[in-house]
Amino acid sequence: MIIGKVTGTVVTTLSHAAFKHRRLLVVQPLTLPGEQPSGDFIALDSTQAGVGDTVLVNREGNGARQVLANPDAPVTSVIVGIVDSLTIPSLD
Amino acid sequence: MIFGRVRGVAISTLKYPDLAGCRLLVVQPLNSKLEPVGSLQVAVDVVEAGEGDLCVMARSREAALALPDVKFVPVDLALVGLVDELQVRPDGEFDFTLKAGTARYS
Numbered sequence: 205m206i207i208g209k210v211t212g213t214v215v216t217t218l219s220h221a222a223f224k225h226r227r228l229l230v231v232q233p234l235t236l237p238g239e240q241p242s243g244d245f246i247a248l249d250s251t252q253a254g255v256g257d258t259v260l261v262n263r264e265g266n267g268a269r270q271v272l273a274n275p276d277a278p279v280t281s282v283i284v285g286i287v288d289s290l291t292i293p294s295l296d
Numbered sequence: 297m298i299f300g301r302v303r304g305v306a307i308s309t310l311k312y313p314d315l316a317g318c319r320l321l322v323v324q325p326l327n328s329k330l331e332p333v334g335s336l337q338v339a340v341d342v343v344e345a346g347e348g349d350l351c352v353m354a355r356s357r358e359a360a361l362a363l364p365d366v367k368f369v370p371v372d373l374a375l376v377g378l379v380d381e382l383q384v385r386p387d388g389e390f391d392f393t394l395k396a397g398t399a400r401y402s
Contacts, residue, residue, distance in 0.1 A: 212384030
């Protein structure tokens with residue numbers, strides 16, 4: 205799992221059945237100080253997260269299918285939590 | 297999952313039997329600013345996309361799961377959604393750096 209920030213929303217009306225009634229959000233992974241942010245991706249939301257929220261993202265298909273309780277969901281990344289606070293003693 | 301723009305159609309008469317009836321599209325993978333990432337690729341279409349359409353694509357094993365009938369096919373990229381509306385906040389709107397110590401996010 206990774207920690208990222210929600211930067212945008214995607215609206216799709218025509219999509220696979222596993223996406224129905226769920227929101228797709230654009231997530232940018234958090235980076236170490238000095239690194240350029242890169243590698244943003246689309247994740248399915250299961251937590252009612254919104255733009256600007258810091259979120260916990262599962263980036264693995266099998267875990268995503270378990271969260272969605274759908275063994276055939278074509279989903280690789282799913283938002284599984286909203287982060288309230290982080291404590292990292294040092295970032296060396 | 298990533299964005300992709302449909303650039304054309306790939307036609308294959310002789311292919312893996314379970315792929316019969318699947319539409320193959322040539323797509324350009326994009327990042328969230330809709331800038332091209334890497335070279336053109338071939339994806340299986342399950343949402344009836346056409347040329348120029350912006351799509352959401354699934355990779356790897358999940359691409360094969362997107363197919364309606366057979367779930368065990370040699371497919372590693374599939375179009376799973378047609379994008380109608382995309383809103384991404386501009387750069388500089390958020391701070392993406394992890395901070396040492398305690399950071400509150402709510």
